[in-house]
Amino acid sequence: xxxKPPVEDFATDWDHTDxxxxxxxYPIWDDxxxxxxxxxxxxxxxxxxxxxxxLVSAVANDTDNFTSRTVVIGNGRPGDDAPPAPIGVAPPISxxxxxxxxxxxxxxxxxxxxVVNTIETFVREYCGKLLDNVSAQxxxxxxxxxxxxxxxxxxxxxxxxxxxxDDLFREFVHxxxxxxxxxxxxxxxxxxxxxxxxxxxxxxDHIDNPRDDLTSYLLNAEIAGxxxxxxxxxxxxxxxxxxxxxxxxxxxxxxxxxxxxxPKDLERLVNEPELMPLAVEEFLRFYSPVTMARLVKEDxxxxxxxxxxxxxxxxxxxxxxxxxxxxxxxxxxxxxxxxNRHVAFGLxxxxxxxxxxxxxxxxxxxxxxxxxxPKFELADADAVTxxxxxxxxxxxxxxxxxx
Amino acid sequence: xxVVINADACTGxxxxxxxxxxxxxxxxxxxxxxxxxxxxxPELAExxxxxxxxCPEHAISIEE
Numbered sequence: 486x487x488x489k490p491p492v493e494d495f496a497t498d499w500d501h502t503d504x505x506x507x508x509x510x511y512p513i514w515d516d517x518x519x520x521x522x523x524x525x526x527x528x529x530x531x532x533x534x535x536x537x538x539x540l541v542s543a544v545a546n547d548t549d550n551f552t553s554r555t556v557v558i559g560n561g562r563p564g565d566d567a568p569p570a571p572i573g574v575a576p577p578i579s580x581x582x583x584x585x586x587x588x589x590x591x592x593x594x595x596x597x598x599x600v601v602n603t604i605e606t607f608v609r610e611y612c613g614k615l616l617d618n619v620s621a622q623x624x625x626x627x628x629x630x631x632x633x634x635x636x637x638x639x640x641x642x643x644x645x646x647x648x649x650x651d652d653l654f655r656e657f658v659h660x661x662x663x664x665x666x667x668x669x670x671x672x673x674x675x676x677x678x679x680x681x682x683x684x685x686x687x688x689x690d691h692i693d694n695p696r697d698d699l700t701s702y703l704l705n706a707e708i709a710g711x712x713x714x715x716x717x718x719x720x721x722x723x724x725x726x727x728x729x730x731x732x733x734x735x736x737x738x739x740x741x742x743x744x745x746x747x748p749k750d751l752e753r754l755v756n757e758p759e760l761m762p763l764a765v766e767e768f769l770r771f772y773s774p775v776t777m778a779r780l781v782k783e784d785x786x787x788x789x790x791x792x793x794x795x796x797x798x799x800x801x802x803x804x805x806x807x808x809x810x811x812x813x814x815x816x817x818x819x820x821x822x823x824x825n826r827h828v829a830f831g832l833x834x835x836x837x838x839x840x841x842x843x844x845x846x847x848x849x850x851x852x853x854x855x856x857x858x859p860k861f862e863l864a865d866a867d868a869v870t871x872x873x874x875x876x877x878x879x880x881x882x883x884x885x886x887x888x
Numbered sequence: 889x890x891v892v893i894n895a896d897a898c899t900g901x902x903x904x905x906x907x908x909x910x911x912x913x914x915x916x917x918x919x920x921x922x923x924x925x926x927x928x929x930p931e932l933a934e935x936x937x938x939x940x941x942x943c944p945e946h947a948i949s950i951e952e
Contacts, residue, residue, distance in 0.1 A: 832899070840900075
């Protein structure tokens, strides 16, 4: 990674990987909302960052002027060799209408609340096993001992990959996630090769032995009477890996961070478990993990800003969720906030397809953790780290278990 | 009082059937659907208003 100069003015030179933004982006966004609600940067080849709820909503709902063909900001402007619309590399997140609609309809049933309900028991038992594994420890890492494992196991289970491959699968997931930030395309492709082979083997095994899981579901799916192209199936499987893991991992770990640093909220949640649904929505609002990028389709003027074709636009859902115009006491965590129209899962046609799954994983993971450990605190506040990039969450989270 | 979902605006955020499962259900795509005729009994009025106020897509309306 090249060394980038620190940002001095986020209104004209924002950078979501700047150490100040990674450590604590909220004061930066508060400042931008006041001074410059659509910030600009020349970094990454040029891009924009709206920070108000209203403007984030406007962009998310405007598929005429913004394309999703690349949703993760790269090192420069996407050239002509960038993945084409409408399918993109990982449908449907990288797809535009009208293909988007078809690809999305296809996968939604696999993530519907009805399907999610059927795997809740698996998640609860898995969380219990993780907690059993660390039961002798005085200090439990909420990130690396707990949160990171849960979505990996869920996705592995949903895809129908062998349980014995859990460790291998986790390693692959790390490579895929790290690959997002790897600027060297050849290295990225080389690192990716074992994953491609593994997934192709798993797909072949599902062709030979069809079963009731997401892989067989994709293999059986049809668009207008034809089976999906192999690259569509592969792209959707990669999407599930990339979108379904560090996002939920972040949501769980950030929630545990909050409870470790706010003992009154922890005590209330332990004593009033019926608050959990409201608490999960407030965790999602206050610690929203995900920002997504768009590309400007053609030169046009947005909110007085002269946007050029192929400029980046970073959709700050987490910033929208802290907008005081949209939420009273936006900068306060209110565990029983009753009106909470947060946009942590995005808005419009690209609403996170896995949102029901993510919610269930967060709820179950937090319930099981606080049932086992009703009292805990940060073991070392200085050791806590947050992930960098378009997914934000607590990573290193040493928790001291209290009696 | 009656709850209505604008199916064109609903994207399946899942808040309505989470808040008021007595009034809302989901279809096989995970989109919200109104249960029965959508009539709201007085004891469910507050839940209906909360479902309306929490929908990020503003897809729910209440007819008094």
